[in-house]
Amino acid sequence: MPSKIGAGPARPASQSLHDGDATQTRERILDATFRRLVAEGYAALSVREIARDAGVNHALINYHFRSKDQLVIAVLDAVNQRLLARQASMYEGSGGFAQKWAAARRFYEDDLASGFVRLQAELWAASLSNAELREKFLPRLLAWKKLVLVGVREALAAWQAEGGKLPPPFTAEVIACWVSEFWLGMEFADLLGVKEEQTQHRAALDAVGWLLEALDAKAAKAGKPRRSRP
Known part of the structure; x- marks a missing residue:
């Protein structure tokens, strides 16, 4: 069946799973950051503590967002x-x-x-x-x-x-x-x-x-x- 115009080529299942994991990781990081900001404020914000709360390696935060x-x-x-x-x-x-x-x-x-x-x-x-x-x-x-x-x-x-x-x-x-x-x-x-x-x-x-x-x-x-x- 042809794809819809603008949909782009179909992605392998492994890539789709990877993208889904990346989205979930990003959402966990955002949620952990929000909770840290509300509880402790910007000045006390620690990327390592956010990573710990989100259950991810802190390097992933730099990968997804580049900076604090x-x-x-x-x-x-x-x-x-x-x-x-x-x-x-x-x-x-x-x-x-x-x-x-x-x-x-x-x-x-x-x-x-x-x-x-x-x-x-x-x-x-x-x-x-x-x-x-x-x-x-x-x-x-x-x-x-x-x-x-x-x-x-x-x-x-x-x-x-x-x-x-x-x-x-x-x-x-x-x-x-x-x-x-x-x-x-x-x-x-x-x-x-x-x-x-x-x-x-x-x-x-x-x-x-x-x-x-x-x-x-x-x-x-x-x-x-x-x-x-x-």
């Missing part, structure tokens, strides 16, 4: 891509702005509990004194900010469509900046366990939810159902 920085970025990408897809799917679903905002808050609590927020903070801190790591880390961080900007643009357009009007300085870019930087600051406060600020942050998140509920109610009263993003 390449390894930690691969860990970030493995988690980041899944979470960005989760966020985008939520944005594109049905429901009002307030509902999406509530979902985003639940996602954040999940990410805090899973260790992803700690992982991102560790790499941010490490990149301050590591130019090579910073060059790789920043595009991943900016991807989240771009996602926020898309959501704010849609919310602002909906607000204006319902007769709302903001002064010219209040652009989508400015509001998205507020949201993104507030959220990043909240993450560091949560990681440090600053209880007083945690209470204030939750109150601020509640206030935004209230504003979005008001926008949803206004749209519903006008009889204009829509799909929306927070």
Whole structure:
């Protein structure tokens, strides 16, 4: 039977098995690195200890990832891509702005509990004194900010469509900046366990939810159902 266009030549069974083993090895290394980063941080990260946790020879880590920085970025990408897809799917679903905002808050609590927020903070801190790591880390961080900007643009357009009007300085870019930087600051406060600020942050998140509920109610009263993003 001819192969599909673009599928390439069939590989020997031994090669397929080898590739499968390599994929499993890579996944074990990524999982072990994630757990080490969350538990001990970037500064204490040891390739030999990761290899021991993953049950592989440490030379395999160099083979698959070449350097420690390449390894930690691969860990970030493995988690980041899944979470960005989760966020985008939520944005594109049905429901009002307030509902999406509530979902985003639940996602954040999940990410805090899973260790992803700690992982991102560790790499941010490490990149301050590591130019090579910073060059790789920043595009991943900016991807989240771009996602926020898309959501704010849609919310602002909906607000204006319902007769709302903001002064010219209040652009989508400015509001998205507020949201993104507030959220990043909240993450560091949560990681440090600053209880007083945690209470204030939750109150601020509640206030935004209230504003979005008001926008949803206004749209519903006008009889204009829509799909929306927070």
